[in-house]
Amino acid sequence: MLITVSLLLVTTAMSAVMLLVLTSLADSKVAGIREWGTANGVAVVALLLFAARGVLPDLLSIEVANALLLITASLMLAGYRRYVGQPVPWRLLAAGGLAAFAGVVVFHHLHDSLALRVVAMSAFHVGICFGIYASLPKVADGRLRYPNAFSRMAALLLGVGHLCRGAFYAFDAYQPASLLEPVIANLIFFAIGTLALPALSLGGVMLANARVLEETAYAAEHDHLTGAPSRRAFFDMAERELARARRHGNGLGLLLLDADHFKRINDTYGHGVGDEVLRDLVRRTREEIRKIDYFARLGGEEFGVLLPDAPLEAARDVAERLRAALDRSSQSVPTAPGVAYTVSIGLAMLEKGEDFAGLMRRADAALYAAKEGGRNRVECAPRIGAEPPNQSAGAQVIRLRP
Numbered sequence: 042m043l044i045t046v047s048l049l050l051v052t053t054a055m056s057a058v059m060l061l062v063l064t065s066l067a068d069s070k071v072a073g074i075r076e077w078g079t080a081n082g083v084a085v086v087a088l089l090l091f092a093a094r095g096v097l098p099d100l101l102s103i104e105v106a107n108a109l110l111l112i113t114a115s116l117m118l119a120g121y122r123r124y125v126g127q128p129v130p131w132r133l134l135a136a137g138g139l140a141a142f143a144g145v146v147v148f149h150h151l152h153d154s155l156a157l158r159v160v161a162m163s164a165f166h167v168g169i170c171f172g173i174y175a176s177l178p179k180v181a182d183g184r185l186r187y188p189n190a191f192s193r194m195a196a197l198l199l200g201v202g203h204l205c206r207g208a209f210y211a212f213d214a215y216q217p218a219s220l221l222e223p224v225i226a227n228l229i230f231f232a233i234g235t236l237a238l239p240a241l242s243l244g245g246v247m248l249a250n251a252r253v254l255e256e257t258a259y260a261a262e263h264d265h266l267t268g269a270p271s272r273r274a275f276f277d278m279a280e281r282e283l284a285r286a287r288r289h290g291n292g293l294g295l296l297l298l299d300a301d302h303f304k305r306i307n308d309t310y311g312h313g314v315g316d317e318v319l320r321d322l323v324r325r326t327r328e329e330i331r332k333i334d335y336f337a338r339l340g341g342e343e344f345g346v347l348l349p350d351a352p353l354e355a356a357r358d359v360a361e362r363l364r365a366a367l368d369r370s371s372q373s374v375p376t377a378p379g380v381a382y383t384v385s386i387g388l389a390m391l392e393k394g395e396d397f398a399g400l401m402r403r404a405d406a407a408l409y410a411a412k413e414g415g416r417n418r419v420e421c422a423p424r425i426g427a428e429p430p431n432q433s434a435g436a437q438v439i440r441l442r443p
Contacts, residue, residue, distance in 0.1 A: 046092050048235055049088050049091055049092040049235060050088075050092060052088055052235040052236060052238070052239060053084075053085055053088040053089055053092070055239040055242075056081045056084045056085050056088065056238060056239060056242070057081070057085050059077075059081045059239060059242040059243070059246065060078055060081040060082050060085065062246050063077050063078035063081065063242070063245070063246060063249070064078055066246070066249050066250070066253065069249065069252075069253045069256075071124070071249045071252045071253060072123040072124050072126070073119075073120035073121060073122075073123040073124030073245060073248075073249065074120070074245075074249050075120075076116045076117070076119045076120030076123060077116070077117065077120040077242060077245040077246075077249075079116050080112075080113045080114075080116035080117045080120065080238070080242070081113075081238070081242055083109050083112050083113045083116070084109070084110070084113045084238050086109055087106050087107075087109035087110045087113060088106075088235070090102050090105060090106035090109070091106045099149070103145065103149055103158075104142075104145060104146060104149070107141075107142065107145045107158070107162060108142055108145075110162070111138040111141055111142060111162075111165060112138070113238060114165065114166055114169040114238075115134040115138055115169070117169065117173065117238065117241050117242070117245075118134065118169050118172050118173055118176070119131075119134070120245055121173045121176050121177065121192070121245070122172075122176050124245070124248060124249075124252075125176055125177060125178065127176055137165050137168055138165065140161075140165075141161045141162055141164065141165035143161075144157065144158065144160070144161025144162075145158050145161055145162065148161065156210040156211070157210070157211075159206065159207065159210040160207045160210050160211045163203045163204070163206045163207030163210070164207055166199075166200075166203040166237065167200050167203045167204050167207065169200075170196045170197070170199045170200030170203060170237070170241075171196070171197075171200045173192070173193075173196035173241065174193055174196040174197045174200060177189055177192055177193045177196070179193075183255060184251040184254055184255050185248065185251050185252070185255065187247075187251075188244065188247035188248045188250075188251045189248065191243075191244050191247060192241070192244030192245070192247070192248060195240045195241060195243075195244050196241065196244070199233065199237045199240060199241070202233040202237075203233065203237070206233055261273070262274035264337075264338040266316055266319060266320070266338075267319050267320050267322075267323040267338055268323065269323045269336060269337055269338040269344070270335070270336070270337035270338070271337060271338065272337065272338070272339045272340060274337060275335070275337035275339060275345055275347070276397070278335050278337075278347060279295075279335075279347055279397050280397060282335070282347055282349050283391070283396070283397050283400075285349070286349070286391055291349070291350045292348075292350065292351050292352045292353070292355075292356070292390060292391070293347070293348065293349060293350075293351070293390070293391040293400075294347075294348035294351045294353070294355075294356035294359075294388060294389070294390050294391070295345065295346070295347060295348065295388070295389050295390075295391070295400050295401065295404045296345065296346040296348065296356075296359070296360055296363070296386055296387070296388055296404070297339075297343065297344075297345055297386070297387045297401075297404045297405055297407070297408045298326075298343070298344050298345075298346070298363070298364075298367075298384045298385065298386045298387075298408070299342055299343045299344075299384060299385050299386075299408055299412070300318060300319070300322060300342040300382050300383075300384055301382060301383045301384060301385055301412075301416040301417060302382070302416075303315065303318070303341075303342040303382070306318055306380065306382060310377070310380055314377045314380055317374055317376045317377040317380075318374055318377065318380065318382050319338075319342065320376070321369075321374045321375070321376065321377075322344070322367060322382075322384070323336075323338070323344075325366050325367055326344065326346070326363060326366075326367065328366070329359075329362055329363050329366045330346055330359060330363065331348075331359065333349050333350065334346055334347060334348055334349070334359070335347040335349075346359075346363070353390050353421075356388055356390060357388065357419070357421065360386050360388050360419045360421075361419060363384075363386065364383075364384060364386050364417070364418070364419050367382075367383065367384045368383050368384075368417060369381045369382045369383065370382075370383050370417070383416060383417035384417070385408060385411035385412050385416045385417065385418060385419075386408065386411060386418070386419040386420070387404045387405060387406070387407030387408025387409070387410070387411055387419075387420055387421075387422065388404065388407055388419060388420070388421045388422065389401075389403040389404035389407055389421070389422035390421075390422075390424075392424060392425050395425065403422035403425075404422060406422060407420045407421060407422040408420070
């Protein structure tokens with residue numbers, strides 16, 4: 042009996058620790074944390090009541106303790122369902138929980154049988170564990186892959202364990218007087234029952250932590266206003282693409298684009314309208330560039346587009362198509378009626394031995410030339426060492442259709 046009581050107390054301590062960990066993650070707003078935390082708080086009370094069997098009245102150590110354990114299991118499933126954005130089947134959980142609790146009451150007061158009480162509780166836990174397993178996606182990406190696999194496997198194994206536990210007590214001749222009896226089979230199945238919650242809680246903590254890290258990384262690498270990748274993420278990608286271009290000898294183009302007269306838009310219509318212009322620019326740019334291109338906000342109204350595996354003519358086509366798509370001079374922004382804008386674009390192609398800072402300087406000079414040349418146009422930086430045209434401050438003009 043001492044072994045089983047010790048196991049209950051250890052599990053109680055683990056649930057208390059999980060409660061503290063989940064409480065520390067509450068501010069993250071990750072869905073499911075509230076349910077998992079509440080489940081562990083309820084479990085602490087339930088496990089203490091189980092451990093006090095023989096000291097407290099049976100009503101507390103059997104009916105109340107099992108009722109709390111049913112609530113705990115329901116909340117665990119609810120947490121996982123909320124985490125993956127699925128509806129919680131509260132009515133089904135309530136019906137299953139009431140049926141299991143009715144079994145506990147009947148097999149305590151009308152036909153006293155601990156084995157059948159175990160069967161009733163195990164049947165409910167089988168449904169909970171398999172429900173968690175079915176709710177989680179088979180494959181998760183990035184940081185969620187391992188926590189998702191751990192949680193699915195834990196739920197599946199615990200479901201099978203509870204199934205075996207219920208079958209053992211339903212069909213075996215062994216009829217324990219108490220779950221706290223130190224019999225080997227009893228101890229094994231007792232451990233499955235008591236350690237299920239810490240295992241599922243650990244999976245929840247791992248998933249919540251992975252989601253927090255994922256959201257933090259996304260916030261660090263994306264602009265909060267437009268959702269476009271940030272300057273830092275752009276430069277990280279640029280270094281990788283630069284190394285790849287050098288390794289394989291492929292072309293790498295860089296577009297720098299800037300919303301024309303953006304300050305005038307802010308001053309005339311307000312910064313809220315200016316924000317709508319930037320969001321519109323980002324949305325339309327994403328629709329026009331190739332899937333392999335990388336687009337980011339570099340600051341203010343300036344954006345960059347990396348063009349991997351692009352020869353000069355292909356880069357020019359992308360730049361022209363993008364400029365035309367962003368020409369809102371005759372069609373206002375949908376979310377800001379009456380407001381129009383255009384963009385100027387500077388294009389530079391990576392040359393042998395050039396670093397990314399040099400590529401940026403040449404693209405920036407081309408962008409400046411496009412601004413000086415009248416805006417709503419694309420200009421291409423000349424090759425290194427080539428004589429720049431007199432007309433455009435070191436950039437070669439690409440004459441575009443009006």
